[in-house]
Amino acid sequence: MGFHSTTTEIQTLNVGMGEILVARKPDLLSCVGLGSCIGLVLYDPIRGWAAMAHIMLPSSSAKGSQGKEKPGKFADTAVPEMISELETRGSLRSFLRAKMAGGARMFAFSPSPLGSIGEQNIAATREALRSAGIRLEGEETGGTKGRSVVFSPETFLMEIRCVGQDNRFI
Amino acid sequence: MNPLQTDALKEIANIGAGHAATALSQLLGKRVDMCVPQVDLIPLEAVAGYFGEPESEVWAIFTRCESSFPVSLVFIMKKRDGDYLSEKLFQAARIPEKIRVLDGMKESALSESGNMIMGAFVSALGDLLGKNLSLSVPSISLDLMGAVMDILVEIFGSYGDTALATETELSFPGESRCNFRARILLIPDPGSLEILFRLLGVE
Numbered sequence: 001m002g003f004h005s006t007t008t009e010i011q012t013l014n015v016g017m018g019e020i021l022v023a024r025k026p027d028l029l030s031c032v033g034l035g036s037c038i039g040l041v042l043y044d045p046i047r048g049w050a051a052m053a054h055i056m057l058p059s060s061s062a063k064g065s066q067g068k069e070k071p072g073k074f075a076d077t078a079v080p081e082m083i084s085e086l087e088t089r090g091s092l093r094s095f096l097r098a099k100m101a102g103g104a105r106m107f108a109f110s111p112s113p114l115g116s117i118g119e120q121n122i123a124a125t126r127e128a129l130r131s132a133g134i135r136l137e138g139e140e141t142g143g144t145k146g147r148s149v150v151f152s153p154e155t156f157l158m159e160i161r162c163v164g165q166d167n168r169f170i
Numbered sequence: 171m172n173p174l175q176t177d178a179l180k181e182i183a184n185i186g187a188g189h190a191a192t193a194l195s196q197l198l199g200k201r202v203d204m205c206v207p208q209v210d211l212i213p214l215e216a217v218a219g220y221f222g223e224p225e226s227e228v229w230a231i232f233t234r235c236e237s238s239f240p241v242s243l244v245f246i247m248k249k250r251d252g253d254y255l256s257e258k259l260f261q262a263a264r265i266p267e268k269i270r271v272l273d274g275m276k277e278s279a280l281s282e283s284g285n286m287i288m289g290a291f292v293s294a295l296g297d298l299l300g301k302n303l304s305l306s307v308p309s310i311s312l313d314l315m316g317a318v319m320d321i322l323v324e325i326f327g328s329y330g331d332t333a334l335a336t337e338t339e340l341s342f343p344g345e346s347r348c349n350f351r352a353r354i355l356l357i358p359d360p361g362s363l364e365i366l367f368r369l370l371g372v373e
Contacts, residue, residue: 017323018215033224033316036324056214056320057327073215105320107309111241117324122172146317148225163227163313 002048012150015039015054018073024048025154034102036118037143038075038125039149040100042082042134043156044091049080050153055102057117058124062102075124079132098129099158099170101136101149118142138170171363178208178372179363180236183207183336183356186291190354191340193290197283198258198298198350199352200342204248208340214331217319221246221337224316228252231284232321234306235292239362241371242325243288244355249312251350256280277310284308291354299369322357 012028015021017037023029029052031039043050043112049109071081074144083093114120122141129136140147140160148161157169171179185206192233194244195202204252210220218224229252231245260270269275289305296303322333336356342349358366367373 016215017218033218033314033319035313035317035320037320070215104317106311106313106317106324107230108233108307108313109234109309109321109324111326117188117320117327144311145313146313146320148314 002025005025008052013052015052015072017054017056018070020053020078020082020085021050022049022051022070022089023153024050026153028150028152029090030148030150031102034147034149035104035106036098036102036116036121038102038121039147039158040082040125041151041158042079042086042096042097043099044086044089044151045156046092046095049051049086049089051085052151053078053082055121055125057158058120064112075121077126078102078128079125079134083132083134092160093133096134096138097156098134099151099156100125100136101140101147101158101160101170103141104145104147106146140168140170171209174372175363175367176279176314177365178370179336180207180277182295182298182366182370183209183338185342186294187338187340187354188225188354189290189294190287190338193287194283194340197255197262197286199262202340202350203343205339205341207336208337210334212322212335214326214333217322217333218316219317221355222248223313224314224319226315228279228315228318229255229310229312230318231288231308231310233284233288233308235295235303236306237301237303239365240359241362242321242355242357242359243291244318244357245284245288245352246318246355247352250278251352252276252312254350255283255352260284277312277371280340281308281310284310288354291356302331308310328358334358335361 071077103118
C-alpha cells in the first residue's frame with residue numbers, strides 16, 4: 001500500500017584491461033589507471049549507447065587469433081568490435097563519435113625505436129578510427145601521468161582524473 | 171622454466187633484495203625484514219591489480235640495468251610510505267624544512283633513495299655473476315598503481331601474453347607503530363632469462 005517509488009541506481013561499469021563494455025544512461029563507463037593503455041569510447045549521440053575499450057597494445061597482428069578472443073586488447077580489433085556492438089543496438093556507423101585518453105609514457109624508458117607503447121597505442125587507435133571513418137571528438141593523450149576516466153553516455157563528457165591535478169572534462 | 175631455473179631466479183632475487191633491504195635499513199635507521207621472493211607469471215590483462223588496488227596511489231621508482239641480460243627494477247611504496255622514506259632521507263641529509271617543501275624535493279629524495287636501494291640490489295647481482303653492473307638514472311612517479319603496472323605491458327606486450335617478475339616485500343619486523351612496506355620487482359627483458367641462466371649454469 002502507499003506509493004511505490006523507484007530510484008534508478010547509477011552503475012559505473014569498470015572496463016578492465018583488454019575489455020569492451022557497452023552502456024547507456026544513467027550508467028557510466030570507466031577505466032582506472034590508464035598508463036600506456038588507452039581508454040577509448042565510441043558513442044552514439046542519437047540512440048544513447050556507448051562502448052568503452054581498455055586498449056593495451058597497438059596491433060593484433062603478432063598474436064594470431066588473440067585478436068578474436070580479446071578484441072578489446074588491441075587498437076586494430078577494438079574499434080571494429082565496438083562498432084559491431086553499437087550497430088547491433090541500432091546505431092548507424094556514420095553518426096558514431098569517439099573520445100580517447102591515455103597513452104602516457106610512465107617512465108623515461110624507450111624499449112623500441114617505434115616509440116613507447118603509449119605512443120604506438122595512440123597512433124594505432126587514431127588510425128583504426130580513421131580507417132573506420134569515426135570522428136574523434138576529444139582526446140587527452142601522451143604525457144607521463146596515469147589517468148582514470150569516466151564517460152557519461154548521457155552528456156557525452158569524459159571526465160579525466162590525474163593524481164595531484166584537478167579533474168577535467170573532454 | 172624448470173624448477174631449477176625458478177629456484178635460481180628466486181635466489182638471485184633473494185641476494186639482490188637482501189642487499190637492498192640492508193641499504194633501506196641504513197636509510198631508515200631501523201631493521202628491515204624481507205619475505206621470500208616470489209616468481210610471478212602474470213597474464214598481461216591482470217597486471218593492473220596484481221600487486222595492489224589499481225586505484226591506489228603509489229610512489230614507483232623505475233630503473234634499468236642494461237647489460238648482456240637487461241633487466242628493469244621497480245621499487246613500489248604506498249604514498250604514505252614513500253613520504254615517510256623521503257622524510258628519513260631529509261633528516262639523514264640534514265635538509266632544512268624550508269627546502270624540504272620546495273617542488274620536486276620528495277621526488278629528488280626518493281630518486282636518491284632508489285639509487286641507493288636498487289644500486290645495492292644490482293651490485294649484489296654483479297658480484298654474484300662476476301660482472302660490473304650499473305643502473306640507469308632512476309625515473310620516479312607518484313601515480314595510480316594500475317598505470318604504473320602498465321610497464322609490464324610495455325616490456326612484455328610484443329612478446330606474449332604473460333609478464334614475468336620476481337617480487338620481494340620489505341617491511342618493518344613485528345608490531346610497529348609506524349608500519350612500512352615496500353616492494354621490489356625485478357623484471358627481466360624477454361630473452362634475458364636464457365642468458366642469465368646460462369651464466370648461472372642452470373639451463
